[in-house]
Amino acid sequence: MKYLLVLLVIVIAIGIWRSRRRVERAQRPAAPRAAPLQPPQDMVACARCGLHLPRSEALVLEAPQPRYYCCAQHRAQGPA
Template identity: 40%
Template sequence: MGLFRLLFWIAIIFAAIWIWRRFISKPKRPRTREDAAAPMVRCAHCGVHVPRSQALSQDQRWYCSQAHLEQGPHSGDR
């Protein structure tokens, strides 16, 4: 019976410490802007969507790479 009481009190102490640490710890930081979804743009040549921060623009059109920027917008049927 003594061993049961000892294990019981050890479990109570660990649970109290765990609860105390959860409520005392700093709140988790809110999601930063970098973690949020980046605005996407469509390549005028191939149609692939890329993050606007990585895209290249010319004449209000967006391109996924320098090669597509140099080739210009796609002129065929799609």
């Protein structure tokens, strides 16, 4: 009978502990969601050094055909 009483107290203590954990989880603010990934961008090579970079970051020299450069210095020097 004594062991049954001890077991009952342990089960009640575990039940109280688990219910408090549930309440704490419910009150915890949700983790911020990650920003949605951007779609892949087209990559272009610098006409001077061959460095690949996204088209949105490249400097463009509109000639008969567009040429892409990684920096203003390479654009001023022209293609290799």
